[in-house]
Amino acid sequence: MANALMNRNNFDMLDPFERMAQSFWAPFEGLDQALKTDISETDDQYQVKVDVPGIDKKDVKLDYRDNVLSIRVQKQSFVDHEDKDQNVVMNERRAGTLQRQYALPNVAVDKISAAQTDGVLTITLPKTAPTTNAGHIDIQ
Template sequence: MANDLTRRNNFLDNMMNMRNWMNDDFFSDLAPVADHMKTDISENDKSYTVKVDMPGFAKKDIHIDYANNILSITGHRDTFSDDADKEGNVLHSERRYGQMSRQYRLPDVDRSAISAHYENGVLTMSLPKLQADNSNDSHIEID
């Protein structure tokens, strides 16, 4: 009986290890966005504030666009110039290169007033909201 229980536990352990291995391998291509562009967005009556973690990017390699109520942020890294040893062998590498991007729906932003600042791997943006223009109010009072 104990032998059957041990075999069953070993089988379950092996299945869990295989599942973990398959998930790690299958989802590894999705990891760069989730791991490298974590975002905080806050909102008040006058603006949105967006903070995006983009460590290792040069400011010149970050592109920001706002169109049709969508904020798009794209970062691009070409290669890394460091070697693991004298022969250039890399034992383990988790850093990625290529293009990563995210999009966020933020309606009614005053495009001309958006500001962005990049420091210590964090992109911080202020997106002021459009102010309602009450001078063109089409409402007509009835006497």
């Protein structure tokens, strides 16, 4: 009988273990939405714009390998505003790392440029001509 009472979910109330599980996974929810990105393409280039408000450019790492652009943002400058009387009502800001990857083929790696202005990171990836043999090797 006690188990039946504990497992009830009236009024959307969760048992203590469910609440603990949800609070454990909460920091990882929505990470794919944390780095809002727009990607445009022309005949000559890709342009990637990523919202990174409040992030210093030294905390952003960019990498392009195997036709994939990787963006890694690490924020370690979280300041806890809690005072000795614990008067904080809500605290949603977190320190941590976010990473996204985008498949963008045929890029001239030596000509990639990036700039960060007003909380927006803009990455320009000039295109190269695609290879015509697509990796085919003739045997002689």
